Amino acid sequence: MGTRPNRMTDAPAALLPVALQAAEIASDLVRTRVPGLLTAKGDRDMASEVDHAVERAVRDYLKERTPDIAILGEEEGITGDTAGDLMWAIDPVDGTANFVRNIPLCGFSLGLIERGRPVVGVIDLPFLGTRYHAAQHTGAYLGDRRIQASMTTDLKDAIVAIGDYAVGERAEAKNRQRIALTERLAANVQRVRMLGSAAIDLAWVAEGKLDASITLSNKPWDTAAGVIIAREAGAKITDQYGTNHTFSSNATIAANHSLESVLLSLVASMYK
Known part of the structure; x- marks a missing residue:
């Protein structure tokens, strides 16, 4: 039928x-x-x-x-x-x-x-x-x-944006995780940026201004447009476990294909 x-x-x-x-x-x-x-x-x-x-x-x-x-x-x-x-x-x-x-x-x-x-x-x-x-x-x-997304291949050459630190309920616990992420990135990438807008993070990954962005949350109004724009520009968008990003994902990680696996490994180490 x-x-x-x-x-x-x-x-x-x-x-x-x-x-x-x-x-x-x-x-x-x-x-x-x-x-x-x-x-x-x-x-x-x-x-x-x-x-x-x-x-x-x-x-x-x-x-x-x-x-x-x-x-x-x-x-x-x-x-x-x-x-x-x-x-x-x-x-x-x-x-x-x-x-x-x-x-x-x-x-x-x-x-x-x-x-x-x-x-x-x-x-x-x-x-x-x-x-x-x-x-x-x-x-x-x-x-x-x-x-199109950037062609950067080495994490030490990458500029990576991170989402805002948390406010509101459970902010202290959430921020321990975010600060740990910042520390890991600071030790491995060229520069870390916090721009204060998930939409800009994702649009700039799409444009190649940024090599990746990591947001440890997923509010669809913040991320939906940026996810399709970055995806269509050739970036890979996943959750913190490397699963394809959807409406119900708990994190939003965008990176060019060369950096995706190493960034996911870095993020996954925080959840062990």
């Missing part, structure tokens, strides 16, 4: 123009509005008025253009048909702590997830004037230019 064709899942690239227009809406808001009042989100975490404004605007646009697709947003949770195969994941401002301090390392991230794996992604960095995008099987792009 054959399956009923679905133009959205058969050709996810067909929804890339929708994601790109959503990024245009978001970028305009981020560039033209001040952060405004901050709302506390637990221990040392916050959202700005712009976070909420961007998410609302993008949600409204996506509901109009793709009413049958569920939407997961960092600020407002999940809405729509959660039983379907597709879901949008929105981070209105990835790197809010940077944004509110006028540090330009922040951006908008929008991924389309199909059955646990991202198939379309757009990352817009409004203050750097760059927009990355990818759709499954079509390559990764910075604007109109196709991009």
Whole structure:
């Protein structure tokens, strides 16, 4: 018995123009509005008025253009048909702590997830004037230019980004692990960077600015777009055990193919 064709899942690239227009809406808001009042989100975490404004605007646009697709947003949770195969994941401002301090390392991230794996992604960095995008099987792009992961082969030549140290519940225990990772990397790679935005980490792995990024967490709004962009640029994306990265993974490790195994060995040593 054959399956009923679905133009959205058969050709996810067909929804890339929708994601790109959503990024245009978001970028305009981020560039033209001040952060405004901050709302506390637990221990040392916050959202700005712009976070909420961007998410609302993008949600409204996506509901109009793709009413049958569920939407997961960092600020407002999940809405729509959660039983379907597709879901949008929105981070209105990835790197809010940077944004509110006028540090330009922040951006908008929008991924389309199909059955646990991202198939379309757009990352817009409004203050750097760059927009990355990818759709499954079509390559990764910075604007109109196709991009690819770095060719670095030796860990001692690698620049590796790590995710922010933890805040909130169990932060102390989580940070013992993150500090141990930092120590291991500092002894083995050329440089360690903490940029404060998982979206930027993954986009820059895709572009070859970074050779790898290691984030010991996985929030789909942070990672979905970056995972498909980095993957389409030739990077390998796994969890901390080397298993292919999915919606339910507990860590997000992106690296070029030459460095993947040695980095995974380094990370795995922390879990023994």
